[in-house]
Structures are given as structure tokens and as C-alpha cells.
Amino acid sequence: MKKPIPDIVIGRLPVYLRALQHMMDAGRSVTSSQELGERLGISAAQIRKDLSQFGEFGKQGTGYTIEFLAQQIQAILKIEKVWEIALIGAGDMGNALAAYQGFNQRGFHISKIFDSDPNKIGKQIGDYKVLNIESMESEIKKANIKIAMLAVPASVAQEVTDKLVDAGIKAILNYAPVSINVPEGVRKQYIDPAVHLQRMSYYLK
Amino acid sequence: MKKPIPDIVIGRLPVYLRALQHMMDAGRSVTSSQELGERLGISAAQIRKDLSQFGEFGKQGTGYTIEFLAQQIQAILKIEKVWEIALIGAGDMGNALAAYQGFNQRGFHISKIFDSDPNKIGKQIGDYKVLNIESMESEIKKANIKIAMLAVPASVAQEVTDKLVDAGIKAILNYAPVSINVPEGVRKQYIDPAVHLQRMSYYLK
Numbered sequence: 008m009k010k011p012i013p014d015i016v017i018g019r020l021p022v023y024l025r026a027l028q029h030m031m032d033a034g035r036s037v038t039s040s041q042e043l044g045e046r047l048g049i050s051a052a053q054i055r056k057d058l059s060q061f062g063e064f065g066k067q068g069t070g071y072t073i074e075f076l077a078q079q080i081q082a083i084l085k086i087e088k089v090w091e092i093a094l095i096g097a098g099d100m101g102n103a104l105a106a107y108q109g110f111n112q113r114g115f116h117i118s119k120i121f122d123s124d125p126n127k128i129g130k131q132i133g134d135y136k137v138l139n140i141e142s143m144e145s146e147i148k149k150a151n152i153k154i155a156m157l158a159v160p161a162s163v164a165q166e167v168t169d170k171l172v173d174a175g176i177k178a179i180l181n182y183a184p185v186s187i188n189v190p191e192g193v194r195k196q197y198i199d200p201a202v203h204l205q206r207m208s209y210y211l212k
Numbered sequence: 213m214k215k216p217i218p219d220i221v222i223g224r225l226p227v228y229l230r231a232l233q234h235m236m237d238a239g240r241s242v243t244s245s246q247e248l249g250e251r252l253g254i255s256a257a258q259i260r261k262d263l264s265q266f267g268e269f270g271k272q273g274t275g276y277t278i279e280f281l282a283q284q285i286q287a288i289l290k291i292e293k294v295w296e297i298a299l300i301g302a303g304d305m306g307n308a309l310a311a312y313q314g315f316n317q318r319g320f321h322i323s324k325i326f327d328s329d330p331n332k333i334g335k336q337i338g339d340y341k342v343l344n345i346e347s348m349e350s351e352i353k354k355a356n357i358k359i360a361m362l363a364v365p366a367s368v369a370q371e372v373t374d375k376l377v378d379a380g381i382k383a384i385l386n387y388a389p390v391s392i393n394v395p396e397g398v399r400k401q402y403i404d405p406a407v408h409l410q411r412m413s414y415y416l417k
Contacts, residue, residue, distance in 0.1 A: 109389025184314025
């Protein structure tokens with residue numbers, strides 16, 4: 008049996024992919040582990056080692072064809088298809104996410120939005136009508152949605168998480184500033200602006 | 213001269229700190245590089261190596277005192293003091309950030325909010341009155357603010373970034389789904405939900 012690839016390596020692939028897509032947007036066609044490394048603050052050796060876990064994507068001395076490498080990473084990350092997402096919470100953050108232009112072409116599409124507030128249920132947000140959170144489990148099961156974004160108040164984040172897990176959700180992106188517990192087999196990630204700010208404050212005088 | 217510590221190492225410190233704070237919230241007082249590693253999907257050896265770049269924070273066999281290690285990391289990241297932040301953009305995302313409870317006690321405080329929309333300028337958002345973006349440079353200079361969060365439409369992100377840099381901003385957290393260019397000496401980070409979603413889609417069937 009093959010050893011599973013460490014999650015920290017998986018976590019770097021989307022960052023490589025984003026850099027490759029920025030290069031493509033700028034009209035570039037070839038890059039190197041050195042250039043990628045300099046852009047990302049990661050050593051070239053680390054990038055080569057990470058990519059070598061999945062196959063041979065470049066040639067010594069000629070570097071990587073950006074489009075090909077991007078396609079390979081997309082395939083590894085299973086985003087050649089588009090994943091439907093359930094968004095929970097139609098407050099300011101939910102509205103911002105519903106309007107966010109960064110999901111298209113990166114493998115994701117918000118499919119349904121839920122809230123518990125009677126003043127929000129039934130309201131139109133862009134293309135979406137806000138659904139009653141009471142119907143969340145049945146709607147998610149019916150549509151076979153596997154990914155959810157959690158934009159609810161911290162106080163209810165765990166309760167909603169438990170319901171999402173019951174509904175068959177396997178990956179949760181949590182915007183609430185609170186830790187959530189999920190059972191084995193369910194992935195979680197946090198959107199945590201403080202982590203990014205702290206990474207920069209280190210360098211400030 | 214000491215070799216600078218790689219940014220990828222600096223980037224892991226806030227993640228260690230967040231895990232330590234979750235442990236403290238749960239009433240814990242001692243941990244180990246093994247436990248931290250299992251929580252975070254990072255090898256224990258990597259964690260010990262990262263921390264050893266800054267000093268001796270634990271003893272072989274007895275692990276780390278959580279509170280002490282957290283304080284040390286806070287000092288390294290320069291967040292024993294509170295950094296004032298300028299928030300640019302009073303749309304849905306700006307409103308969500310103004311209300312976000314995750315900055316307090318983690319080293320940051322939103323000080324001023326700016327927008328260019330006449331319908332938003334002068335409006336109250338929580339404790340803040342939205343200021344005219346025309347006054348952004350002078351207000352930021354006057355208050356000596358070094359960090360900005362960018363929650364503006366992608367189409368104006370670069371233009372606003374240039375003005376922020378002119379105003380003396382040294383660190384920008386960009387929520388717009390677009391790449392921004394900053395001169396040397398200015399840090400940037402992206403809040404990019406697609407990166408987090410892609411890290412999880414890898415594991416989905």
C-alpha cells in the first residue's frame with residue numbers, strides 16, 4: 008500500500024496552482040521551481056520534492072510548462088469538475104461569499120444558501136433565494152452536496168457543523184472565529200485573517 | 213549576520229499559536245510536538261525544528277508549557293502589542309470584517325474604515341463611521357497605521373494598493389480575488405477561500 012501524502016504537501020498544491028494561474032494570466036508559458044520558490048517563499052528543492060510525489064511534471068534544465076503543470080495539479084486536487092457548495096449563513100459574510108468572483112474556474116460553485124433568520128429566509132441574494140435552515144439536511148442530501156462553507160455566528164457554529172455532518176457533508180470551510188469538531192473522515196479548514204496578519208506583523212518594525 | 217528565517221517557517225507560527233490557544237481554551241497546560249503535529253498534519257520533527265530557530269521552548273521528555281510557548285510565539289510575531297488596521301471597503305465583506313470577533317486578543321484592531329461610495333461614506337458600521345477614501349492617505353499617515361485589509365472590488369484593488377503603499381502601509385491582507393503588486397519591503401497576503409477548498413477536495417471521493 009502506498010503511504011499517504013502528508014496533508015502539508017496537499018496544502019501547498021493550491022498555492023502552487025494559484026501562482027501558476029497568475030503566471031498564465033500574465034501570458035507566461037514556462038516556469039521553474041526556482042521562480043515559483045522565489046514568488047512563494049518556499050525553497051525550489053521543496054517544490055520539486057512536493058511535485059515528485061505525484062509524478063514527473065518537468066524536465067531538468069527546461070523547467071515546467073505552466074499550463075500542463077496547472078492541469079496536472081487540478082487533476083490531483085479533483086477540481087477538473089465543479090463541486091457544488093452549501094453556504095450556511097446569509098449575513099454580511101454570506102452575502103460577500105455569494106458575490107465572490109473567485110470560485111468560478113477554480114472548481115467550486117455555491118449551490119444553496121441557508122439561514123435561520125425569518126427576515127432572511129426567502130430573500131434573494133444575487134442568483135440565490137435564501138432557504139430555511141430547517142430544510143438544510145434534506146436539501147443537502149437530495150443534492151448530494153459534499154462541501155459546506157460556514158458563515159454563521161461563533162455561538163452556533165458547532166451545532167450547525169453537527170447537522171452538516173449528519174447531512175453527509177465531508178468538507179467544511181469555517182469562517183466563524185471558533186474551533187469546530189468534526190468526526191474522522193470529515194475535513195475542516197479555517198478562514199482566519201488573524202493568521203495571515205500575524206505572518207506579516209513579524210516583519211514590521 | 214544571522215541568516216533570515218524562511219517565510220514558510222514564519223507562516224507556521226500563527227498556526228501553532230492558534231492550536232495552543234485552542235488548547236488553553238480547553239483548559240490544557242502542557243503539550244508536545246507530537247500532539248501539535250497530529251492536530252496540524254505537520255511532523256513533530258518539523259515543529260521542533262521550526263521552534264528551535266527561535267530558542268529553547270521545551271525540554272526533551274517533558275514537552276512544552278502551552279502558555280509559555282504561546283507567549284513566546286506572540287513575542288516573535290510582535291503581537292504582544294495591538295496593531296491598528298485600516299479597512300478599505302465597506303461592502304458586505306467590509307461589514308463582515310468590522311463585525312468579526314476574531315481580531316481582539318490576537319493582536320489587531322480595526323481603527324478606520326474607508327469607502328469611495330457616497331452612499332456608504334458617513335454611515336455607521338458598528339463603532340465606525342465610514343470615511344471618504346479621498347482622505348485615506350492623510351488619515352493613515354496621521355495615525356501611523358502600518359497594516360491594511362483590502363475588501364474592495366477586484367477592478368480597483370491595484371489602484372487602492374498603490375495609494376496604501378504611498379501612505380506608508382507595510383502589510384496588506386487582500387480579500388479581492390485578484391493578484392496585487394507591492395514594492396519590496398511591503399508584505400501581502402491573500403484571503404483565498406478557493407485555496408482552502410482545494411486542499412479539502414483532494415480527499416473527496
